[in-house]
Amino acid sequence: MESNNLDVNLANQHDILRSRLNQEGLRLTGPRQKILDLFVMTSEGEHLSAEDIYYQVTTKGEKISYSTIYRALHMMVDLGIMREVELAEGRKYYELRTSLAKQHHHLVCVQCGEVHEFEDHRVTKASQQETLGHGFLLRDCQFTVYGICQTCQLSAI
Amino acid sequence: MESNNLDVNLANQHDILRSRLNQEGLRLTGPRQKILDLFVMTSEGEHLSAEDIYYQVTTKGEKISYSTIYRALHMMVDLGIMREVELAEGRKYYELRTSLAKQHHHLVCVQCGEVHEFEDHRVTKASQQETLGHGFLLRDCQFTVYGICQTCQLSAI
DNA sequence: TTGATTATTGAAAGTTATTTCTAATAGAAA
DNA sequence: TTTCTATTAGAAATAACTTTCAATAATCAA
Incomplete structure (x- = not known):
């Protein structure tokens, strides 16, 4: 686009x-x-x-x-x-x-805020299928995974 | 849980x-x-x-x-x-x-706010793999697809 | 059941990210 | 250039929460 x-x-x-x-x-x-x-x-x-x-x-x-x-x-x-x-x-x-093809998603540490980006074609495909299935026009999608990173896991003794 | x-x-x-x-x-x-x-x-x-x-x-x-x-x-x-x-x-x-197993995601119309829920094991799996791959402890994930629903597409002549 | 303890409540004041308002400024088309 | 009007800075306003604190009420122990 x-x-x-x-x-x-x-x-x-x-x-x-x-x-x-x-x-x-x-x-x-x-x-x-x-x-x-x-x-x-x-x-x-x-x-x-x-x-x-x-x-x-x-x-x-x-x-x-x-x-x-x-x-x-x-x-x-x-x-x-x-x-x-x-x-x-x-x-x-x-x-x-x-572009949609190389859309990326985010893995966020809820404690320190560290962010990793990643791509996943399954997620991209899921967003396309779901909009198609409901007759929606796809605008954007956000996939955000929240977790606790290794550093924060260790420092939370 | x-x-x-x-x-x-x-x-x-x-x-x-x-x-x-x-x-x-x-x-x-x-x-x-x-x-x-x-x-x-x-x-x-x-x-x-x-x-x-x-x-x-x-x-x-x-x-x-x-x-x-x-x-x-x-x-x-x-x-x-x-x-x-x-x-x-x-x-x-x-x-x-x-539970995580039947975690659902959202398809939202950015114009009228209509929301559909859907499940997709590929997305759930992606969140698990991604946290595992980075040593994160998974807390939650949100997959939200934004689009324009059929009604809003038609009314936007 | 009753009282002691302390978590919780409502109301009001405080916070913070964002938005709106307005007169002054400055891109862009002619 | 000049004109037209989008855009700017700064201040005031908004909206969604959050905090404060004295009064209230859920729980525990007797």
Whole structure:
């Protein structure tokens, strides 16, 4: 669906995003570029919350407001560029969206918050079959496994 | 793990819950009984939020406070009697917990909120394998498929 | 059964992630 | 450029919980 080649350079990413936004009468602004850059530079398996974004931007000496961050995130989710994931309690995390085929899922330690990503074609297939069976149009699916990691098991003597 | 036979009568359910609570130095109080009763009487596939509970209790002319509801829900989740599920945005839903073997998952319409429950042993197996592979102790898993139901597809002409 | 102990309750105040509001700013099309 | 209007920052508002605390009530022991 989306052509999210993470290896094209940032300028290129900006052009792609700009035309995608302009199609919809939206604009590629400075804050939106900064936010996208953070995600492009974030290694796979890492996820950013609004607060993470706020601190990463302001730590560089630049300014941004939370309202801008939230609006940009929602916009990119609506456009299908990003995905909202539920990892820890009480806040939302975001990641760049990849195609359905290489959709990944999350294994989360409920104590320390450690997150592993994994792929499982059975899960992907299950989501497709289930939507088909009920006449639904598939939008997204989230498979999150909660457990306690080895480190936390040991430290809970 | 838990013996949640939904067909035993309420008085029996209360006795079971009471001894379970007393084991931990906790008490079975009026509000807790009312909340449990709502869940026992709720048909499968339905889920209750704190607000749902508040309205169902107060509509009967009885009183309850949100703090009591939230405290009771957390307690029952901690005891493994209930499960917290993420269905719609912005709030949490709760359901009685069944054994891992017959763990079910959710197909949600992102427009109207319609929820279907389904079981899929492949998903259950995937969660077990993934936790095992990383040395995690499995606590729970949530598989939620988001889509648009047939009715909403048609009404979006 | 009765009283002592202490978990639990309701009401109100507090918290926190997110959203809305508004005047000022700045992309993009002409 | 200039015009049009999407977007911004910052502050105020919201919504879903959570905490606090004095009053109440479930349980245990006698």
